[in-house]
Every structure is written in structure tokens, then in C-alpha cells.
Amino acid sequence: MSRQITSVVGGSTVTGGDAHADLNPSDLSDVVLEYGGVDASAAKAALEAAAAAFPLWSRTTPWERSTVLDKAGSEVLARADELGDLLAREEGKTLPEAKGEVVRAGQILKYFAGAALQPHGHLLDSVRPGVEVSVTREPIGVVSVITPWNFPIAIPAWKIAPALAYGNSVVFKPAELVPGSAWELVDILNRAGLPAGALNLVLGRGSVVGPVLTTDPLVNGVTFTGSVGTGRGILDADAPLGRKVQLELGGKNPLVIVDDADLATAVEVLVQGGFGSTGQRCTASSFAVVTDAIHDRLVAAVQERLSRWTVGDARAAGIEMGPVVDPSQLAQDLRYLDVARSEGGEVHGGEVLELGTAGHYLSPALVLGTKSSDTINREEVFGPVVSVIRVADYDEALATANASTMNLSAGVVTTDLATATHFRRSSKAGMVMVNLPTAGVDFHVPFGGRGDSSHGPREQGFAAIDFFTTSKTAYTAPGSPRN
């Protein structure tokens, strides 16, 4: 029998619910663990537990909150090999990628342990004589944290850590495909000293528990990362309720490669940005916009690099790309390749691979000869697929890059500082990379997109406080009695 995990509400486990198996996408005969998907009443109970814990947790000192986060961060870092193995096993990214993500989660917990101690607030003179004005930050209350499957521990950490650091209580609903990493993170934080109910875990179907966690009157804020469709649904449902909503959604991220680019840099930036983590990153370089004179040399060099690209079991040594996460994502990848063919694209790779174990293996796909208006250049594929658009010059490349409506990240590869600077200033994306893959971001600076890719304040680093606190401006009359 495989390992069993459960939801955690008010510090207690919740048994029962629909049976779910967490399968290893590298080897479908391997059941990583099993859990019961809870119903709407358990989601409601989790919100009640968070609401009950809020007065206590929000009144803890910054030092107490910092200590819990710091201790949890230390445990995550100390167990990076074991947690990385679990993550690779349930999500399918390679072991180095998975361990790197776990380390990132530990760093995020440490960062917000420090952030909890940072002073924030102002004391000012009013424009009225003798009146004193204070501007303070207060937690927003009960926060629902809803996350996707592609970063099973880092995204939960970058939402839960600031929520707790600034005194909020949390109900966390991870994606159904990756409950193991979520459970470990919650267990580590609870054992690090959180009071019961400050952090609750709801394992259940998004369509069942999601509406409760986003629209119940006990919810004061929703922070969501996932697809544009689900995110827009949450926004529409919450709009009449007027509560804080933060959405990080899909990306359609261009990588511009101009004639003066260093060829070796361009190849590595494209291949790592496009195919790293099996292309299953919101920041993946999903279309390359390449100027005329370098196009053929670049395509030949990328194809040569991809001919040596190793696909296999995520936990096997030397593997560069693990499997696609599940059958529906694989079907989506193949469907987009078919559409690209039907619109005139020339697909290289993108073949389903039969390897030693039954897994969802797909070879990396390069789609040549595409136009900006093609579906493959407009919609998020979320797989190991990079399309290429050939353009005359930099001006056309910039316009083509900016035609994306999911402006999360954009990159340029160039040896010319003027081009790099112009692109950085002119890109419509929320994040710009110069001679770096569009994916790969730091935890201490703001993260987020523009256009259809994002809604609400930025996440991470020094920007996180904007969503997880609300400002209060207080005026005190001169000579107010004190006793």
C-alpha cells in the first residue's frame, strides 16, 4: 500500500473523501502516495479554523513569526535532496531542477523570516498644527492560497511565507497532481511552531473546493497562480464581493534573437528557456523571433543541440528533460503541434517516446516557418515546444514580441548595448531578460506579468507586502489624553 496523506484543518487531519492516486509521470506504475479529496464542507471548516486562528497569529510579535519561518526554511534546506526526489517523482522535472526548486523554497522562507522583522510604517506631522499622522500596515485576514502543479513547492512558499510573515492566516489548496510537496511544506511549517489553524491544507478538486475558498464571506484575500481561464473565473466571481485578488496566470513569452547575437549564447538561452522543466513554466520562451541574417545558423545550431538532448525518467542521472506531467497536458501539446502543422508550420521533433517505463515522454519540438498570427504564437502550449518566427530586422522583432497578450516575460539576445537597452525599455512584458532565458527569476525582487498574465499587486521580494497587508492612516489630535 502506498503512503497516505490527508488534508489538515485546525491542526487535525481530515480523513475520507474521494480516493486520489498521485502518479509518477515518469513511471505510471509507481503510485507516489494516495489521499482523499475533500468536499466543500471541509474547505469551509478550513476557513473557519483560519478565521479562529487569525486573532492569535496576527498579534504575535515579528520575532515569533520570523522564528517559525526561519526554522521551516532551515528544515526545507536540510531536506533538499529528499524533498527534491519527491518533487521530481510526482511532477516530473529532473532531479537537479527539482532540488533547485526546493532550495528556492527554503530561501524564500528565510527571506520572509527576515522581512517579518523589517520596519514598515511612517509617523508624520499632519498639515494641521499639532495633529500626528501614522501610516501602518495590517494583515488582511484569512487568505486563500491556490496554486498550480508546475512549481509544487516554490509557488506555495512564495505565497504562504509572506502571508504568514505579515500576520495572515492561510487556507492552502495545491493542485491535485502534486499533493506530496504541498503536504511536506505544511507539515514543516506547522511543526516549526505555527498555532493550530494558522495554516490549513485542503486537498481536493478545484471545481469542488475552489468556489468556497474564493467566494466564502470568511475569505479576505485570494492569491492564485494558474491558467488564464481559471483565474478569470475567480476574478469574475470575486468582483462583486470586492475583496483583494492577486492572479498570476499564463505566459506567451517571446525570445528575440538579433543578427549580432553570440550564437552559442543564443542557443543555450533558447534551449534552456524553451525546454527546461519540459517547457512547463509560465515563463518559458515559447516563441523565438529571429532576424534574417542569423536565422538559418541559429536553427541549425539549435537542431544540433536538440539532437543530443536527453529525455527520460526525471530521477535518472544525466537526463536533461523529464516527462510531460499527465495525459491531458500531453494531449494539449500534441494538439497544438497538429494545429501548427495545419497552419503551415514545419514541426521538427514533438514525437511521443516509448522509453523503459510507461511515462508521458515527448521529444522537444521546434516549429519552423511560423507567422505571428498563428495559433502556436498566440496561445500558451505549456509543453516542450518552441516556435520560430523569422523577421527582417530588430524593429519587426520588437513589434512581433509585443504582439503577445500574455506578457509575463520577454528576452533579447544581442551583443549591442543599445539594442538591449531599447528592448528593455520597449518590451510590454512584466519581466525582461537580456542574454538570459526568459525563465529563471530571483526571490527577492518583484515577480509578475502584464496584459492577460497578471492581476493585482506583484508577488515576491519587497513587493509581497502590498498584497498581504492593508494600509491604515490614523490621525491623532493634539493633546489627546493618554492613560
Ligand code: NAD
Ligand atoms: P489551473 O488553472 O488548471 O489550476 C490552478 C489551480 O486552480 C489548481 O490548484 C486547481 O485545482 C485550482 N482550480 C481549478 N478550478 C478552480 C476553481 N473553480 N476555483 C478555484 N480554484 C480552482 O492551472 P494548472 O494547470 O494547475 O497550471 C498551469 C497554468 O498555471 C499555466 O497556464 C501556467 O502558465 C500558469 N502558471 C502561471 C505562473 C505565473 O506566475 N504567472 C506560474 C506557474 C504557472
